[in-house]
Amino acid sequence: GQNIDQPTEMTATEGxxxxxxxxxxxxxxxxxxxxxxxxxxxxxxxxxxxLDGLEEKGRFSSFLSRSKGYSYLLLKELQMKDSASYxxxxxxxxxxxxxxxxxxxxxxx
Amino acid sequence: DAMVIQNPRYQVxxxxxxxxxxxxxxxxxxxxxxxxxxxxxxxxxxxxxxxxDFNNEADTPDNFQSRRPNTSFCFLxxxxxxLGDAAMYLCATSRQRGGGGETQYFGPGTRLLVL
Numbered sequence: 475g476q477n478i479d480q481p482t483e484m485t486a487t488e489g490x491x492x493x494x495x496x497x498x499x500x501x502x503x504x505x506x507x508x509x510x511x512x513x514x515x516x517x518x519x520x521x522x523x524x525l526d527g528l529e530e531k532g533r534f535s536s537f538l539s540r541s542k543g544y545s546y547l548l549l550k551e552l553q554m555k556d557s558a559s560y561x562x563x564x565x566x567x568x569x570x571x572x573x574x575x576x577x578x579x580x581x582x583x
Numbered sequence: 584d585a586m587v588i589q590n591p592r593y594q595v596x597x598x599x600x601x602x603x604x605x606x607x608x609x610x611x612x613x614x615x616x617x618x619x620x621x622x623x624x625x626x627x628x629x630x631x632x633x634x635x636d637f638n639n640e641a642d643t644p645d646n647f648q649s650r651r652p653n654t655s656f657c658f659l660x661x662x663x664x665x666l667g668d669a670a671m672y673l674c675a676t677s678r679q680r681g682g683g684g685e686t687q688y689f690g691p692g693t694r695l696l697v698l
Contacts, residue, residue, distance in 0.1 A: 478625070507686070516673055516689035517626070561625070569680055571687065573625035 476500045478574035480562050485580045486552055494547045494560050494577045502567020508536050508547045509561045511576065517561055520547070549579075557581045586610070587690035589674050595696045596664050604659040604693045606674030614680045615657040616687065617649055618673040626673055632657060633680040661695075669697045 477499045486492040498506070505524040509517035523529055523538035523545060535548040547560055559576035566572055587608045596602040606615065614633050618626035630649040631638050637649070646668070648660045661668055671694050675687040 482623075514671075514692075514694070516692045519686050519688065522686060559623075565685075569685070570628070573627075575623065575625045578623070 476564075476566065476572045478562055478564060478572055480560075480574045480577045482575070483578045483580065485582060486549075488552055488554060488581055488583050490552050491548065491550050492552060492579065494549070494562075494579065496545045496547070496562035496574060498543050498545070498562070498564045498572070498574075500564045500566045500572050503540060504565040504567065504569055506536075506538055506545050507563045507565070507571070508534075508545075509563065510558050511561060512558045520560075552581050554581050554583070587674055587676055587688055589672075589690035589693050591693060592691060593694050593696070595698060596661075597698050598665065599663045602661050602664055602695070604661075604672050604674075604695070606657045606659075606690055607655050608674075608676045608690075609655070610676055610678075610688065611654065612676035612678050612688075613654075614677045614685075615651060616675040616677075617657070617659050618675065619668075620671045620673055620692075629659070631680075664695070664697045666697050669695055671695075 480496045508520040511517040521536040528537045533550045538545045559578045561576040562574040563571045589606050616631040617629045620626040629643045632651045651657045671692045673692045674690040677685040677687045
């Protein structure tokens with residue numbers, strides 16, 4: 475079966491750095507997406523990785539290792555508004571998105 | 584601004600009373616999706632349309648149906664809502680279906696409450 479694993483919840487301090495991990499097992503791979511979802515709102519696109527390595531976009535970076543079936547989302551200089559759930563999703567060989575359940579990130583002052 | 588719009592944002596219905604949720608998009612995307620998301624769970628794909636080509640996920644209950652009368656609009660019909668159908672319903676679009684990296688863009692969602 476297809477599976478996406480990410481931690482259920484993480485806590486970090488304002489101004490700090492946090493890394494949210496995602497491991498996956500899917501039938502085929504056509505890229506990995508990270509989305510941010512605030513409570514009661516729709517997911518918004520953060521990043522896309524299809525090749526190994528690090529993609530940096532402002533305070534957010536996303537890393538991919540296809541051989542390990544592993545990705546992480548790195549958030550720097552955390553702000554209170556970063557409190558949200560972060561969803562990892564993999565596009566499989568049928569170009570269908572397989573979603574993780576999300577990691578709820580709690581930022582403390 | 585180009586966007587995905589869902590109406591209403593909140594919908595209350597009675598057990599067994601049919602309800603329709605609507606989605607429209609100004610992105611001119613070919614593909615539209617309907618997801619169901621329950622609290623602290625991953626979004627679950629119900630249907631998607633590639634242009635007018637309808638695709639029903641294998642485990643989508645028969646109680647759910649969808650219509651896409653034109654490129655811009657898509658509807659989700661729940662024929663006889665049960666208490667277990669209370670959830671957030673998310674509409675999303677993408678430019679194409681195939682090809683890696685086709686980002687899905689989401690509407691704000693409709694939260695359905697079944698009494």
